[in-house]
Amino acid sequence: MTTARFSGSEPDTTVLDDPFTTALRGPQSHFARSLGNIVTFEPDVSVFYGHPREMTAQDYVDLAELTGVGRTASLRDRRTPLPDGVFDVVAEIDLVQYRGDAAVSAADAELVRLGSADVPEMTALVELTEPGPFLPRTIEMGVYLGYRDPSSGRLLSMAGQRLQVPGWTEISAVCTHPDARGRGLARRVVSAVAQVIVDAGHAPFLHTTADNSARHLYEKMGFTLNSEAPLEILRVNKGMR
Ligand SMILES: CC(C)(COP(=O)(O)OP(=O)(O)OC[C@H]1O[C@@H](n2cnc3c(N)ncnc32)[C@H](O)[C@@H]1OP(=O)(O)O)[C@@H](O)C(=O)NCCC(=O)NCCS
CATH class of the missing domain: 3.40.630.30 (Gcn5-related N-acetyltransferase (GNAT))
Incomplete structure (x- = not known):
């Protein structure tokens, strides 16, 4: 077995800060559906969402519409409060990278x-x-x-x-x-x-x-x-x- 080390420059770790948005807006945009600042994968490909950390009122409107009533969305590292009555938090996961x-x-x-x-x-x-x-x-x-x-x-x-x-x-x-x-x-x-x-x-x-x-x-x-x-x-x- 070999240990993977890189002879050239180390890969930039800042692109790992928000990998879902980065993937969906970049290399995997061919799998993406989006509305405003909200982006997600086609529903039979993956469950993840890209979104701003500081979600605005409009971002929540777009999130609800893109997702659809009765369906679920995942938000990573949300930093603004949810609007009243629109979303139920059904699970909270500590994601480690x-x-x-x-x-x-x-x-x-x-x-x-x-x-x-x-x-x-x-x-x-x-x-x-x-x-x-x-x-x-x-x-x-x-x-x-x-x-x-x-x-x-x-x-x-x-x-x-x-x-x-x-x-x-x-x-x-x-x-x-x-x-x-x-x-x-x-x-x-x-x-x-x-x-x-x-x-x-x-x-x-x-x-x-x-x-x-x-x-x-x-x-x-x-x-x-x-x-x-x-x-x-x-x-x-x-x-x-
Ligand atoms: C985690 C999982 C994939 C490990 O599979 P596995 O084939 O038994 O793992 P390996 O035999 O290759 O283990 C390799 C090493 O990791 C260690 N390891 C693996 N699972 C471990 C565990 N649950 N706790 C502690 N050590 C573990 C082994 O002891 C081994 O160490 P060693 O090489 O020093 O002997 C398996 O338990 C599993 O399918 N879990 C449920 C699914 C899951 O949660 N997957 C991870 C999603 S992120």
């Missing part, structure tokens, strides 16, 4: 590239293990690699790419079937996805929640804590127009 500009990366010939035909099996593994959202078209966001049991062919572990921002690519959907944990599979799939990212001239980063024990995995692999921010899931109760 790691960067891997010195993380272990390695190619691994036993891993397979996962494609759209694998999505039902990937979705089943995600539903069982709950690494975070994985939607029918999430796989279009980048390279997904998996480890299959050599005798049964069953998918046991996987990881892939999600957000793209200048100089950085996010690793996501890291999960291992409960029957196959503790065998180094997550380390292998994360290392191999990191290698794909490094080969493309980027550095890896990732998000998890503050209480997820997967942090031990990432820290053992050399990822370093970059930031912490609250992520709220809001349900729209009524329109504002």
